[in-house]
Amino acid sequence: MRQTLWIAALLLVACTAEPSPTPSPPPATPSPAPIPATLPALDDTGWLSLAGEGVNVANYDANNLQPLRALGFGWIQVFNPPEFPVEGFRVLYRVPLHDAASGEPAAINRWADQLESLARERRGVIHAYAIGNEVNLSREWGGQQPDPEAYAKLLAIAYARIKTADPTALVISAGIAPTGGNSDGAMDDLSYARTLFELGAADYMDAYGFHPYGFAYEPERDPSSPETGGLVFRRAELHRTLMESFGIADKLMWATEFGWLVDPAEEGLACTLPGLDWQRVSRAQQAEYVLRAFRFARQFWPWMGPMFLWNYDFSRSPLYPDPCEQMKFYSMLDNSGNERPLLAALRRAAKTSQ
16 A cells, blocks of 8 residues: 555656545544653663764764764754765755745656755765655745645655655654644644645655654643643654554654753843743753653653754854854754753763763
């Protein structure tokens, strides 16, 4: 069945592939799995294996990645495709939708041709492709309403083209942004995912992408807690329940972004982060919450694949000169390139720490 769907998608590329519909919609409100009320304190050193985990990086030069290599991270996610293997890491490349988001057949075919060519040229260099990013937000569609049907078509095309060029490469669906509802610029993440699964989009992904950010809360916080609006790290459990209700429990979820936002005031910056100020945590909390998130996922989520920390070095990227750019305050390095407590905490916890 999977092979048949793949062939169908390949044949339909030129006329914009249509994923096949899936009958029997799931229950409207998935529920999280029961979790123990208390967890033991974190071990002091050498308990955390990062070999299966990843980090989002802006600069993947060898020297810049050395601290991550020493920690034993196995994956990096990049936003510009490398031309040569990145020593010591498997590479997940986040594929932009570009003009294909317009829905115009000519634009889609140009995008698909370029993607197939890239996958053929970079065999052994890029190991996995994330098709788009946070596609339930209007900013990913040029300000237009998010369109799960259009995305399902693009995912089917990308899957067929990549597998034709490099059958060993993995195709990961775009990391869905946790929104907890609809707004002018966003579609509810669970509704968006449900529509994708109803359209049969799971047949065109090797794993399902989601962004389980922690927002202002500790990673163990119950997603049904009314004060959180469901915007917690464990929202991933609701997406997993949805996957299971559609019979796709054989696929892993990949957390292609997750993390916590450091309060800029702790570093002497009077930054206002519109819409995000309520999410600020201390530098110490960021470090602790990330460690607890890795531990929690590996203890309770056997269905979770690689978890990619957001982020390592966007604080140092010349693409973002504004010192108050919000992405900088998720980073493991501060705006001056100094280590935040998170990096030191990972160094202590990692099994391969030197």
